[in-house]
Amino acid sequence: MCSGQFRCGGRATFQERTMDQVTDTGALARQLNVDPYWAPFTSNRRFKADPSDRTMISAEGCYFTNANGVKLFDGSSGLWCTPLGHSHPRIVEAVTKQVRSLDYAPSFQVASATTIQLAERVAEMAPEGLNRVFFANSGSEAVDTALKIAMGYHRLTGNATRTRFIGREKGYHGVGFGGMSVGGIVANRKMFAPGMVNGVDHLPHTYDQSKMAFSKGQPAWGAHLADELERIVALHDASTIAAVIVEPMQGSAGVIVPPIGYLERLREICTKHGILLIFDEVITGFGRTGWAFAAQRLGVVPDMITFAKAITNGIIPMGGVIARQEIYEAFMSGPPAAIEFCHGYTYSGHPMAAAAAHATLDVYEEEDLFGRVRALEPLMEAEFHSLKGEPNVVDVRNFGLTAAVELSPSAAGPSMRALSIFEAGLKQGLYMRYTGESLAFSPPFISTEQQIKDMVAILRKLIRDAA
Structure with a gap:
């Protein structure tokens, strides 16, 4: 039974017995039982075959850290929803x-x-x-x-x-x-x-x-x-x-x-x-x-x-x-x-x-972050449109602090080129969204100019590597 009005003591919580006591994040990923988990809008079988790259352990500022210890720039503000980055102290x-x-x-x-x-x-x-x-x-x-x-x-x-x-x-x-x-x-x-x-x-x-x-x-x-x-x-x-x-x-x-x-x-x-x-x-x-x-x-x-x-x-x-x-x-x-x-x-x-x-x-x-979006938009536009001419890039679109790169279809099947680049990004420090043949980006409003340039530089390498 609980002692006191609201507190229970004595036993460690389930999370303390599992996640918080594992300092080796790779070991954590290996011990997680992914079988009961049914992920939304996800290729579940592909995810469960190798979940470590896709399992996020922590996040701060513009970055996630996954279970393999890779620090990932959050190029999509989560699912378009974290423009202030992660763990903002005010929130x-x-x-x-x-x-x-x-x-x-x-x-x-x-x-x-x-x-x-x-x-x-x-x-x-x-x-x-x-x-x-x-x-x-x-x-x-x-x-x-x-x-x-x-x-x-x-x-x-x-x-x-x-x-x-x-x-x-x-x-x-x-x-x-x-x-x-x-x-x-x-x-x-x-x-x-x-x-x-x-x-x-x-x-x-x-x-x-x-x-x-x-x-x-x-x-x-x-x-x-x-x-x-x-x-x-x-x-x-x-x-x-x-x-x-x-x-x-x-x-x-x-x-x-x-x-x-x-x-x-x-x-x-x-x-x-x-x-x-x-x-x-x-x-x-x-x-x-x-x-x-x-x-x-x-x-x-x-x-x-x-x-x-x-x-x-x-x-x-x-x-x-x-x-x-x-x-x-x-x-x-x-x-x-x-x-x-x-x-x-x-x-x-x-x-x-x-x-x-x-x-x-x-x-x-x-922090006038809407104004910051307007200030960053020309850089975002220039950096992404510099990808014109890269292998398999057939279109680039941008508006505000968003951009998308359209890829030519792969012989491996629908969405496979975009999926392969997405998965490679998880190993090389970039999280992005993919949908169909498109790679979509909506970085945090707090991103620096250098972070946006670095994001596109990683993307350029990923596109070339996938060619």
Whole structure:
């Protein structure tokens, strides 16, 4: 039994008996039993055949350390979510303080003061007119929340026939059934077709290598592809369409940058037909493009924005939706004591996540890190475009502090060239993302110019070695 009010003593914890007592990280990797572990979005059999390179033991600043003792530059900010690097002392302090004062508070009928303050802060950062914040725990939950808000809004405003959603090919909107349905990545959809949301259609994607290869920033070609929305509206009738959802910059598909004028045209068509426009900014939100939101950089204001990842520096999961005030007000009907929106999560606006978010936003502001992204972007662009002409490099794309290198397919099979470079990077000091034939990069905002140059230098060697 436990002695005292909260403490248990005597026996070492399971982690102390295993991880913390092993000083040889290679030995740790060898003793780990990986059989019970089912990894997400991972080639599990390949991972389990040799997990040591892929098993992360620690992280600090811009670097991971894996079980083989290799220090890896975090070229992708984790999964786009740690722009302040790892173990940031301000966040560690904030989370430690919060767990001592209020570790959890329900989000139904009551709320954490820390969370209420965060909603105000996020609303102040958002594009003008978007000022109501609903918290979730991930990008997937944020997307499904936004879709439900859109459908509910139309029902409450007398347009109950507006139930259809329009996504985009190559789009990624998480793994909930709603987000999967509006998403356009075939591998994420094909196994789950029976569970798809009915009535979803898709815009064509905006990537045409023959027209935009090696574009710097936004491609000049492709704005006309937004006019496909008019064709879809004519096919289904505007009175059936609730919302269009797109990523301002498609991240999971490999940094597909919007053509100049494309998003402006989508906004124009949605406004014309009374369709809500949702920007999925789970990747681009909170500074990745040099502004708080890509909507601000691109000068296009949607009706809702979904966010997650960088709001807490990835330390504690949090996501959410920012909506226009008139959308929120449409729900504020019926008896005053009624629950207006029957939706939410046990951990919506968790006080621990809110504390991490406040500390993260403090650092962004105090160190002008969005400005730093803008300052680093020309270097990022120049370094990555210097890879043009390297073996099997068929395209380079960049926007904000992101870049992708497109590779020619390998005779070994789909994605194998990118996979081999990814795996070699784990041995030679670079962590990156690979998707299909693309290698994607989104380094921490705190990266130095030299670190970005070194990242590209390692990548260049890896590309040559794989040729």
